[in-house]
Amino acid sequence: MASGRVSPGAPGIPARWTSSAKSGVGTALSPASRVWFTLSHGILNEIYYPRVDRACTRDFGLIVTGPDGYFSEEKRHAQHLITPFEKGVPAYCLTNTATDGAYRIEKRIVTDPLRSSVLQEITFTPLKGLAGDYNVYALLSPHLFNCGMGNTAWTGDYKGTPMLFATGRDGVSLALACSLPWLCHSAGYAGFSDGWQQLSQNGALDPDCQRAEDGNVSLTGQIGFSAESNRACLSLGFAQSPEEAGYNALASLMAGFDAAAKPYVAGWRDWQKGLQPLDRIAATGVNMYRVSTAVLAAHRSAAFPGPVVASLSIPWGFDKGDDDLGGYHLVWPRDLVETAGGFLAAGASDTAVEILSYLRTIQEADGHWPQNAWLDGMPYWDGIQMDECGFPILLADALRRKGQLSQEALLSFLPMIERAAAYLTRNGPVTGEDRWEEDAGYSPFTLAVEIAALLAAADILDECGKPAAAIYLRETADCWNDQVEHWTYVKGTHTANTLGVDGYYVRITPPDTAEASSVSQGYVPIKNRPPGDTDRPLELIVSPDALALVRFGLRAATDPRIVDTVTVIDAHLRCDLPQGPVWYRYTDDGYGEHENGDPFDGTGRGRPWPLLVGERAHFELAAGRKDSAVSLLATFEASAGPGGLLPEQVWDGTDMPERELLRGGPTGSAMPLVWAHSEYIKLLRSLRDGAVFDMPPQGVKRYIEDKTVSTLRSWRFNNKIRSIPAGKTLRLELPARAMVHWSVDGWATSHDTETSENLLGIYLVDLPVAGLSSGSAIVFTFFWPESGDWENIDFTIAIGPLDTP
Structure with missing residues (x-):
């Protein structure tokens, strides 16, 4: 070591990182x-x-x-x-x-x-x-x-x-x-x-x-x-x-x-020689396919086979210090499965299997995955997102269907799949937080992933010799699928009338029953609203997330409700930039620069996401409009920065060269976003194949082609429905063994029915109320034999033509 004196100025100015706009x-x-x-x-x-x-x-x-x-x-x-x-x-x-x-x-x-x-x-x-x-x-x-x-x-x-x-x-x-x-x-x-x-x-x-x-x-x-x-x-x-x-x-x-x-x-x-030949030269002269495959591979870990971080960048890093250790160099299970899909589309199936093996290792004991984590699986944030519990199941099923998992390998992943499916059925359909790590409630995107994952898990369980559990998962998926519109679709709002549509899917509706009932009125209370602010109309909360209902095979792209929703999305969220149309995540998004260009500091305004161009292009392809999808592919490519890297967000304001914010160019958010590059690779594969590459087939067959309708409605402590349509069977799903004490005549007479445990550790009982007429009701409570206690609360469910929570 040198013998010179210690330099003056200790400990230096507060540490900051640097620009996230990588080239x-x-x-x-x-x-x-x-x-x-x-x-x-x-x-x-x-x-x-x-x-x-x-x-x-x-x-x-x-x-x-x-x-x-x-x-x-x-x-x-x-x-x-x-x-x-x-x-x-x-x-x-x-x-x-x-x-x-x-x-x-x-x-x-x-x-x-x-x-x-x-x-x-x-x-x-x-x-x-x-x-x-x-x-x-x-x-x-x-x-x-x-x-x-x-x-x-x-x-x-x-x-x-x-x-x-x-x-x-x-x-x-x-x-x-x-x-x-x-x-x-x-x-x-x-x-x-x-x-x-x-x-x-x-x-x-x-x-x-x-x-x-x-x-x-x-x-x-x-x-x-x-x-x-x-x-x-x-x-x-x-x-x-x-x-x-x-x-x-x-x-x-x-x-x-x-x-x-x-x-x-x-x-x-x-x-690169081992990959699918999906090469495409963008208008800039960059081979965006090879850039994207390299981005995916360069974000992998050498120490831990399988994980891929979301981005080698720290959004608005020049304004971030040691109190924000994670940046985007963390593992998000959702992003990781999307990335596995990119590898699979490119022909790197071995890497996709490694990712599934890694996810099996870091799965929590109760079946869920961390919201995000370090490479060793230790959580960074403490939230739980239900779509992240469904995505690994979809990856396992995709690998199974594409012949990348032997029967022996599939059996080795079966405990992971069963735990994840059990977690979904115990805790869904309400999401802990939506896919953007924000609000909780009924989200079309999360519902689509949950339902598709349950159907995929059912196929896997059937193949592994567990038909009873598979039947239960399909029944649960059917029950939730029947209620997607009830939970997330609004009609007759001012926006619908103005745009000349019947209705549309909203971004998210509240999780508890009191708030969920406001869906039919088109209003939703907003958390932490300023004094004097009134409840915000649901019609203002619009998102492209409803397109996931098509992407995951639950609704046809030509479904009038989807078509009307696209009209609303384009009216509220489309931003025409020099490269073409790019979409915002949702109305009132606060994750982005301030209007004056100041970096996001916990508040700001969300900017358009190129990733959503890829999702929209997949929707256009599903709708049979390949030319439109190809045009959006060019927009996707033109959103890249120097070197062909795709940013998380692009600037939608006037040019601010002093802040390096140019209209249509990258903002201070993450670049590259690995998820965006994965979406780009999947879009190239989808266009080559003439079909959406990662669309699960189970929902398409069951709901679009066969038009399967559920015979059930389920009640759980985290999903206390208040009514069911006449003709449906009421299924009670409980976390422990119980005796159900119930009546259909206001306790003039009563019945006692024991629950039974299924293979996923859920205690069930189906109450025979399908014959009750509209206007009647069932009331019930529980006796818990393990503790010897009564629930001491009566729960009432009305029988009616409308299934209002």
Whole structure:
């Protein structure tokens, strides 16, 4: 370690991350290399080690100084061009040309397949003056193990080779080496004594600033460029100790850039060769299919086979600090299954099976999955979303139907499927939160996933020799499917009348019975509404989520209720941008920049999502309008940023170049969004096949073709219906063994019926009320033999023509 004094300014300014608008992501397809990199603005941003959910740097770029106080930072003061080495290979050539025409920086970037190192081959070319007029500095901001604070940086050497070091939480360390000599170097505190501050204020590095402890730190080194040597290789090694990081950096540096680049490219080339030939060149000249497949594969974990994080980015990262550790480099089971579908559509079925195996491992004991989690399955958020409990079942069924699971393999997944199906039936159909991690209630999207998953699980149970449980799951699916419109469809509202439609599906309706009954009136109470605000009309809460009823095979695309809903969606949520129509998630969405361009800070306004263009294109294909789907495919592609990466959201306001917000371009939300790239791949496959690739067939056969109608209505403590239509059987579903005490004549007479446990651990009893006429009622209560207690509450269900909760 160097003996210079500790730099002033401890602990530095509060740590922040950086732009989430990435232009490239990459990693070696090698288990020996556990490092992932991201790019934007012509430089490296977050680099992840030793897992894809652990960011270790903020950014890593160059500063150029020169005569008369010249100071230029390439990420801010240059124009950037990015090109891949070749299609489908996430190794990049960057060209950064100073906006004042003074210099050009060319870079080639890969990771070393043999070890955890990132290599940059850099060529510096002066465009004005001579090479000796300029000094070029590497500026590195360690944020080790997802933390910007609490890091220590210093200058030193490994085996006599000068290097820049940093270490952080749990000993995770990095070391930076250069093929040319470091002419000088520095370690300081961000915002006070970092290299940027020193160079911008004094034009030189302070030789005494050689160590910065326990703070937001920065490392800077002057690269020994000269007229004779204008090319250098920077090797950034990572490990669990500074010494091992130094070893990785030096070993990669000594082997040389080409020694890493050749196997890196070969690995990706071989992987891409095994995929389906769905190549398509976008109008930009980018092969978006190969970009998308590379994005999916680059977000996989090396340490844990199977998981794929949602995005190697932190939305609005430049405004986020250590209090937001997760970013999007977490596993969302929903996104993961959607990604598995992308792999499956591309022909990488082995990866889809790995994903299913991973989901089996991290399933909670009661059958649900975490809302999101670290790679080891430890939850990050504590919510529960019912669609995320259904998606893994749909993945297992898709793999089964496509011949990717043997009978033996299917049996190995059966306990997972049974637990998930049991959880759905015990806790559905109300969602804990909708697919956007927000409101609870009856959601068309969640209902579609739940019902499709129950039908899929029934087929699997039948195949595995459990027909009784399969019958129960189909009966439950039928019961819920019958009530989708009752729960989520409104008629005769002002919006319906204005647009000339009969009605439409709303985004979500409240979970409890008092609020759910307001559906027929078209109004819904809003949580945490400001004083004086009245209940918000349901007609204002519109979402494209209802298209999931078609995507998952429960309703035909030509169903008049769906057609009318599309009219309402387009009237409220379509945004015509330079690339074409893009849709908002729902009315009053608050997840996005403020109107003045300020970043989302818990409030804001949601912007259009390119992902929804892909979902809409799938709907158009299901409706038989292939030309419209192809047109939307082009819109989807035109929503990509530099390098072909698809953003979570695009800007819908006037241009704000000072905030890098251009109409139709990416916002400060996540980019790339892996789910969007998966949707793009599935759309290519769907268009090639002439049918929606991931549409489960069970609902199509049962509800659209055979028009199956349920003979039941079910009552549970979390779904206390208040009436059933005449002619239906009443099924009570309980969490424990009970005796049901019931009457159909106001307790003039009564009956006692014992529950029976089914194979999914649910206690059932079907009460014979199908013969009761409209206007009558059934009343019941429970005796719990295990505790010897009565429920001491009478529950009443009316028999009527309308099934109102």
